[in-house]
Amino acid sequence: MTEIAVDAYDPTAVELKWQSRWEERGTNRVDLAGSGRPFYNLMMFPYPSAEGLHVGNVFAFTGADIYGRFRRLRGDHVFQPFGFDAFGIHSENFALKVGIHPAELIPRNIARFRTQVKRVGIMTDWRYELSTTDPGYYKWTQWVFLQLFNAGLVSRRRGAVNWCPRDKTVLANEQVIAGRCERCDSLVEVRFLDQWYCAITRYADRLLDHLETLDWSQSTRLLQTNWIGRSEGAELVFETPGGQRITVFTTRPDTVYGATYLVLAPEHALVDTITTAEQRNAVNGYKREVAARDIVSRKVGDKEKTGVFTGAYARNPATGASVPIWIADYVLMEYGSGAIMAVPGHDERDFDFASRYKLPIPRVVAGPEQDAKTPLTRAESDIQGGRLVNSGEFDGMAWAEAKTRITERLAGKGLGKAARTYRLHDWCISRQRYWGPPIPIIYCDEHGPVAVPERDLPVLLPMVTDTRPDDSGISPLARHESWYRAPCPICGKPGRRETDVSDTFLDSSWYFLRYPSADRSDVPFDAQLTKKWLPVTSYIGGNEHAVLHLLYSRFVTMALHDMGRLGFEEPFARFRAHGTIVKDGAKMSKSRGNVVVPEPYIDQWGADTFRMYLMFLGPYQEGGDFRDAGISGIRRFLDKVWGLIRSAQSPQSPQEDKALTRLMHRTIEKVTIDTESLSYNTAIASMMEYVNALRDGSPSRAHIEPLVLMLAPYAPHFAEECWERLGCTGSVMDARWPAYDADAGQEQTAVVVVQVNGKVRARLTLPRATSQADAIKAALADAGVRKFIDGVEVKKVVFVPDKLVSLVV
């Protein structure tokens, strides 16, 4: 027979008790109109997958929750809402797989998720819950679309798009990873289709320049910087005898004297115009060949470069020489102007191409050991620096200076200007799928695409049973004539609704604006509440959204600001990227079969233990490897605290344990600083040290109460129960974080290390703030030290107060 200790810590009972208490007492409710320091603590809302909460979700939410609870205890007025990003391909694909309509499946998943999130103890005021699939929400997503449309920031145009053959929809550039669909990993195809684009590139400079001033994780800022990919250089114009002006973008205008040919992307608009009759067959053949190839084989470098001559020539604006114009697939239409000046002497790719087609490779830049005649090698073509040669009047000029001078000179002739170009492309936001907000546009033969009037929003997504996407390049909604027939809002003549839906990332690009106004149906976001609560004070989430959600949200916020609808340009004052939880060194994925589901752990150990365990795995901003081996350590820790609470309920000895008091102050200091910086693992470690000391010493209530308060963000149910058992009234979440006195935490003695020639030879326990003279005296008197200095001269002494004496002999 197992004997159960009387009143042992029973997490299930404690957690159920406090979850229902919180609900009854409205502990987690926040009065948005109330006074106090508003603190908007945001965590990334999940898409409610059918599998339920993932351990990565728990990790993300817990870390944000700890921070929110900490700020509340520190006296902030914390708003920490929760919602669901429930539209989108991922949700829809799963619905198709199981054969249940998403409109039926998603609410079920949400219900399950909500229960699980509550079980984890996330401090949320559920009155402000939102789901992007709710017509009351997506009405305003459509409204955001129309604001962008009316401002000229969204437009429809034909272009080369990424088409996923499996998901049967176009994808934004950001959703294509190494030529594959980020959702299903299929090879992406190029299609030429009419699509809706958001002119995010117009904001490229602002999106980039603000990054330096944002209090964001360095890693996230770098990802965005690289994604925007600004290059500084020049646009130069090469004219054909026929009067065509071909603009090229280059980061190396200093090498223009070495531009011996031009290359246009095969899709370039001028190709057909300039191609000569003799070359037409070759050019057309090459274009067909390129068009037939997928993006991956097109874009992968290090392969043989191919191309064909168009038969046409253009004049090099610097030398006046006539240079041949080629087309080649190593030049990409979507970057720069889709045309380059080839400088084979100083660009590896051009070098390869020129070598293959026997084009001249002159040198126009030379390092200190080279001159105009030194032959070029491929490796050298990649090197930057040096002075110009073979460059007319610019000979001898330093490379960097020549960039500006040559650009200025050509600008004077109307043949060039300084320019920037970006890797960032406009954001393609239309999707040929069912499960999203219909794009609120009606096409009219006379008026073209017309915005649905605001009073007619939302354009409801119709309940249709046939939601499967097809290969036609148009949405399943296009199969429902009764839905898409609609009168033109301007003239009333028969029109046709846009049948594409918008990208999920449009849904999530503004949800943080909605939360405080989630209970309002008349406005997307209330002006007063927005002014008070936004921008978001602290945002914690995964870096996988660095160039998707986080970039799009910044863009939408900036655009709404420019329309006068928001008083700020940046949505997230502070952003911290949390790490990833991996399993056995590898990312968790269904295909690997190493996905960890949190539920069984919560059943066995309780949510508080599980929360703390996840936080103890490693630095929050780095993540860690999930292995259940260590979880018992956290439980043992909580059991020890439980024991301390019980002993604190019995009479205390009147003698204060001063050593414990000192340690208490140091612990509060450390836990405060570490929690603020999300260093949860070390905060927990120092609480453990403190608890070990409490068990070895003679603690009083005054030592234990601060411990319970420090635990409250980490193990909220447990802390509530302890708080109650200590006889304190009300929720621990309404108490104040303990104060500390750094001086009171100081020990009276310090261990001073004595080094001789850099090696530790003694450890002296000296009174705190021992003077240099006394410390050195004590060091020289130490027997262990004397062994190493007797008979030799001490040449130098370094003294660090309360830390060390370093002797050099």
Add this chain to the structure above:
RNA sequence: GCCCGGGUGACGGAAUGGCAGACGUAGCGGACUUAAAAUCCGCGGGGGGCAACCCCGUGUGGGUUCGAGUCCCACCCCGGGCACCA
């Protein structure tokens, strides 16, 4: 190829240029128990020594410094991002 982040006991990890390995896990020894679990006490980088102690040790090789896991240079490996971006 380019841009980040990282490499520390058996394991997860800790260390404002100042005692490397806090805290925890696994392990080992002991107490309690008929026994086991739980709990409690102790050990816990490697090597040497009866011992006090000594030597070596933070991916590799150099350097700066009284002193380097920490700073600098070169390289190797792992993780992430970008990738024919002109």
